[in-house]
Amino acid sequence: MRKYFYALLLGLLITGCPARKDATPDTTGLADATRIVYSVRTPGRIISLAPALTENLKLILPLDRLVGRTDYCNTPAQIPSVGNIMEPSIERILALNPDIILATKEANQPAVIHKLRELGLKVFVFGESDSWKMVQDNFLLMGKLLGEESKASAILSNLNQQLSKVREHVPVGSCKVFIQLNNNPLMTAGNNTFINDIIKHTGCRNIAEDAANKWPVFNIEEVIRRAPDLIIISEMGEMTATAKDMWRNFPDIPAVKSGRIYVMPAELMCQPTPDNFVKAVSQIIEWNTK
Amino acid sequence: MNRGALLALGFLIVIPAVALLCLVVGGTNISLFNMSDTDRTIIFDVRLPRILTALLVGAGLAACGCVLQAILRNPLADPYTLGISGGAAVGVTALLAIGPVAGLVNALGSFGLPLTAFAGALAAVGLVFLIASKQRFSVHGLILSGVILSFIFSGIVMLIFAVSKPTEIQSAMFWLMGNLANINYTLMLIVGSLILTGIIIAFILAKDMDVMTLGDEKAVHLGVSPQTTRRTLFIITSLITGACVAVSGIIGFVGLMIPHIMRLIVGPSHRMLLINSVLAGALFLAVTDTLARTIMAPNELPVGVITGIIGGVFFISLLMKKTV
Numbered sequence: 001m002r003k004y005f006y007a008l009l010l011g012l013l014i015t016g017c018p019a020r021k022d023a024t025p026d027t028t029g030l031a032d033a034t035r036i037v038y039s040v041r042t043p044g045r046i047i048s049l050a051p052a053l054t055e056n057l058k059l060i061l062p063l064d065r066l067v068g069r070t071d072y073c074n075t076p077a078q079i080p081s082v083g084n085i086m087e088p089s090i091e092r093i094l095a096l097n098p099d100i101i102l103a104t105k106e107a108n109q110p111a112v113i114h115k116l117r118e119l120g121l122k123v124f125v126f127g128e129s130d131s132w133k134m135v136q137d138n139f140l141l142m143g144k145l146l147g148e149e150s151k152a153s154a155i156l157s158n159l160n161q162q163l164s165k166v167r168e169h170v171p172v173g174s175c176k177v178f179i180q181l182n183n184n185p186l187m188t189a190g191n192n193t194f195i196n197d198i199i200k201h202t203g204c205r206n207i208a209e210d211a212a213n214k215w216p217v218f219n220i221e222e223v224i225r226r227a228p229d230l231i232i233i234s235e236m237g238e239m240t241a242t243a244k245d246m247w248r249n250f251p252d253i254p255a256v257k258s259g260r261i262y263v264m265p266a267e268l269m270c271q272p273t274p275d276n277f278v279k280a281v282s283q284i285i286e287w288n289t290k
Numbered sequence: 291m292n293r294g295a296l297l298a299l300g301f302l303i304v305i306p307a308v309a310l311l312c313l314v315v316g317g318t319n320i321s322l323f324n325m326s327d328t329d330r331t332i333i334f335d336v337r338l339p340r341i342l343t344a345l346l347v348g349a350g351l352a353a354c355g356c357v358l359q360a361i362l363r364n365p366l367a368d369p370y371t372l373g374i375s376g377g378a379a380v381g382v383t384a385l386l387a388i389g390p391v392a393g394l395v396n397a398l399g400s401f402g403l404p405l406t407a408f409a410g411a412l413a414a415v416g417l418v419f420l421i422a423s424k425q426r427f428s429v430h431g432l433i434l435s436g437v438i439l440s441f442i443f444s445g446i447v448m449l450i451f452a453v454s455k456p457t458e459i460q461s462a463m464f465w466l467m468g469n470l471a472n473i474n475y476t477l478m479l480i481v482g483s484l485i486l487t488g489i490i491i492a493f494i495l496a497k498d499m500d501v502m503t504l505g506d507e508k509a510v511h512l513g514v515s516p517q518t519t520r521r522t523l524f525i526i527t528s529l530i531t532g533a534c535v536a537v538s539g540i541i542g543f544v545g546l547m548i549p550h551i552m553r554l555i556v557g558p559s560h561r562m563l564l565i566n567s568v569l570a571g572a573l574f575l576a577v578t579d580t581l582a583r584t585i586m587a588p589n590e591l592p593v594g595v596i597t598g599i600i601g602g603v604f605f606i607s608l609l610m611k612k613t614v
Contacts, residue, residue, distance in 0.1 A: 184403065184472055185464040185590065212589050217464070220471065221332045222317050222588035239461075242402075249474075252331055 042147040043099035048073060049088060050107045052271040053126065056142050057102070059275055060152055068096045074267070090115060100124060100145070129272035130214075131197040139274050159278045163201070166282040170203035175288055177204045178228035178255070179269070182236065183243035185217040194272040201277075202284040204230065224250055230287060231255040235266045262287050294562025297555065301569035305345070308573060312341050312580040317587030339473045343537055344579040344593075345572040346478070347470070348544055350485035350534045352571025354527040355545030356552075356564050357492050360499040361520045362429050368546035369531040372436030372524070373414045376443030378535040381410020383447050383462040387454035403465060404477060404536040411532030414439060415525070427520045428506075468541035468594035470579050481533045488530040489568055495523060496560040503558070543597040544571050547605050554608055574601065 047068035048054040054073040057066060068082045069075050080096070082088040085107050093101065093116065101123045103113055108125070116123050124145060129135045136156055143152020177199050181187045189195035190211035199206045207226040208218055231253075233243050240263055247256045255261055268280040313333060314320050320329045354369035362371070369375070385406040418435050425431025451459050498519045501509045506516040534541075552566045575593070578600060582593040 182461060184461055185469065186471065187460075208588065210588070212586055216588070217471075217590040219317055219583050219588050219590050221336045221583075224332055224336070225318060225328055227328070249335060250331060252327055 043145070045097060045099045046146075047082060047093060047096060047098040047101045049082075049101060049103040049112075050085060050126075051267075052107075052129070052273055053102045053104060053142070055267070055271050055273045055276070056139055057146075059139075059155055059273065060143055060148050061146055065146075067098060068093060086112075088112060090119070093121070094119065098122075102126070102142075102145075104129075130192050130194055132201065132277055135194065135272050135274050135277055138272075156274060159274050163278050163281060166278070166285055167201065167203075169285055169289060171289055175202075175204040175230065176207050176226065176228045177202075177230045177232060177284070178207050178223055178226075180231060180233045180243055181215070181269075182234075183239060183246055186220055186223075187215060188218045189269075190214050190216050194277070195269050198269065198277060198280045198284065201281045202288060204284065204288060220250075224253060227252075227254050229254050229258075229260065230284070231261040232284065232287075233261065233263045234269050235263050260287065260290070292562070294556035294559070294566055298562070298565050298569060301566065301573060305569065305573050305576075309341055309345065309576060312576055313337050315580055316584055339475050339478050340470050340579065340583075341576055343473045343478045343481070344470050344576040346482045346485050347534045347538045347541065348548075348571040348573070348575025349489060349568045350530045350571075351541065351545040351575070352548040352552075352567040353489045353492055353564060354531050354534075355547075356549035356560070356567040357499065357523050357527050358545075359549055360503055360560060361523050362433055363503060363505075364429070364433065365550070366546070367433075368542075369527065369534070370440075370540065370542075370545070372418050372432060372528070373439035373443060374411045374528055374531045375535055375540045376440040376447070377410040377412075377414020377417075378407040378532065379410065379447050379462075379466055379540070380443050380450075381406040381408075381413070382465050383450045383454075384410075386459075386462045387450045401477070403472075404481075407465075407539075408532050408536040411528070411535055414443065415528040415532070418528075419521075419524070422524075423521075427517045427524070429520075432520070432524065464592070465539045467592035468539040469582070469590065469592050470538050471583075471590055473537060477537055481537050484533040485530050488526045488533075489564075491526050492523065493561070493564055495519065496564050499523070499560040499564075500558075539594075541575070541594045541597060543594075543601040544575055547601050548574060551605060551608060 044065055045067045046057065046065050048057055048066060049070055051070065051073045054066070054069055054075060057063075058075075063075060063079065066075065066079055069079050070088060071081050071084050073081075080092070082092045082096070086109060090112075098121065101116060101121055103123055104126045106128055113123050113125060126138050126141065127134070129138050139156060140149070140152050143149045179189050179195055179199070181189065188208040188211070189206065190213055191206075191209050193214050196206050196209060207223070207228050208216060211218065231247060233240060236243065244261055244263070247253065247261055250256055264280065264283060268276045268283070310322075314322060316332070316337065320333060322333075325333065351369050355367070358367040358369065358371060359365060364371075382403055385402055417439055418432065421435035421439075422428075422431045425435070447462075451462070498509075498514045501512050501514045502516055502519060504512075509516045509519075531545075548571045549563065549567045552563055552570055556562045556566050575597070578596045579593045581600075582591045582596050585591065
């Protein structure tokens with residue numbers, strides 16, 4: 001049993017969305033980040049160790065400066081992968097001769113980052129992105145790091161405009177949302193998450209806001225009792241249909257009664273980039289006004 | 291009446307009362323006399339099948355532990371010793387990792403996990419049977435083949451984890467930790483009838499189990515064929531465990547410790563031991579599962595974690611008072 005428990009912890013760490021580690025003290029040495037920024041003025045060869053970072057990078061730069069990525073990053077196939085997020089291949093990273101490696105405190109292993117730094121590589125570790133504010137801060141930091149600060153802030157002000165525009169359509173009155181990240185276990189997003197802040201910006205309320213942790217396994221009877229008006233399923237491949245079907249057993253839930261169960265592309269909720277944030281907010285507002 | 295019969299009678303009175311209590315207790319307590327429609331859905335569609343399944347699985351696991359400790363003459367034997375959980379785990383992880391490609395997940399719907407778990411368990415049983423039959427179902431033959439297959443299975447599970455997508459791993463991991471959150475009546479009836487039939491057959495063979503604990507040689511002299519009895523009981527416990535694992539994943543402790551606790555209280559005679567283990571297991575799992583869904587509500591905890599902690603502490607307190 002213990003073996004499986006450790007394996008579970010491991011699995012939680014590798015998994016994308018609901019599996020990010022809760023906030024821990026920064027053992028990866030964010031403090032020396034500024035030093036790195038100044039020592040590599042405009043890094044030419046970049047490796048990204050997290051899908052969300054790759055997405056942020058794509059918004060700011062042409063991809064030709066990205067020389068390495070993880071298995072889960074959505075990039076053209078000619079950019080070589082350095083392996084998975086948990087255990088990227090140190091050898092492959094070295095062979096790619098990067099000027100800078102981008103990592104996150106949440107997704108990447110401190111041990112890996114230490115190892116890379118010991119080998120003389122420059123690793124920049126981004127902090128959490130659990131709110132719209134944090135996402136923007138990280139994005140600006142990324143812009144600064146890449147020597148494209150003004151471009152990053154231009155992108156952000158554009159997205160902020162879009163955001164205020166869609167928020168004009170926020171319907172009055174309360175609206176309760178249940179987010180379904182997995183169906184077995186029934187996992188959702190709690191407070192202090194990117195997803196929770198998305199919901200807040202749509203004028204709705206996340207019914208799992210009071211859960212004890214960021215990615216709680218939620219009791220189904222609480223979903224029934226809290227009566228969500230919208231159920232939003234994070235796209236999970238073949239399992240999506242099963243996830244949608246299970247609600248048919250509970251026709252009294254308002255979202256089920258009115259047929260308002262929607263499927264959201266997983267990356268919109270699970271890859272905290274400013275672009276995804278605005279897209280997700282607009283999508284939910286659109287569903288809510290239907 | 292002897293001590294064992296009295297205890298069993300006590301259980302029979304306590305269990306319905308506790309089950310009723312479990313039914314009203316939850317993240318929000320419900321009054322049975324004044325129910326809204328929502329309350330009714332929660333009671334009848336969510337809590338009732340879950341509590342009944344907890345009773346059945348608890349009974350099944352405790353019965354298997356009791357039987358296996360006798361026929362393997364090993365105090366560390368539990369329902370998972372003979373590789374059954376490993377086989378089920380391979381089935382489940384394979385379904386979650388490969389199933390989507392083959393379109394299996396959609397085709398099987400909510401029966402997908404239980405079915406593949408049961409199939410995996412049966413495959414494991416088949417393999418153990420095959421190897422153990424070469425060893426004439428000796429105690430060592432069974433234990434060794436079970437343990438070695440367990441190693442192979444957990445290797446395969448880790449291999450699948452290493453090459454599959456994170457979201458798929460997550461579902462498999464939670465399944466491995468054991469939980470009773472995904473139950474419906476159909477599933478409960480299928481599994482329940484399997485478990486109850488198994489328990490009844492084991493009860494009929496209880497006297498033979500008493501003899502088996504004396505050793506194979508003495509058993510022969512007393513007219514019991516250790517080979518046949520062990521083979522029969524091995525198949526029965528495998529089916530029960532397979533059924534339990536199919537609906538609830540891998541829930542530790544119940545099968546290992548409940549029989550030990552009962553042995554401390556009612557002694558080693560298997561009729562009373564088995565009956566009391568079955569009842570105690572049922573009660574224990576129903577209560578721990580209620581705790582799992584209540585103490586951190588609205589969060590769900592894996593019931594295996596609760597059974598381990600509570601059961602372990604209770605068992606240690608018994609050990610401090612009494613010598614085994």
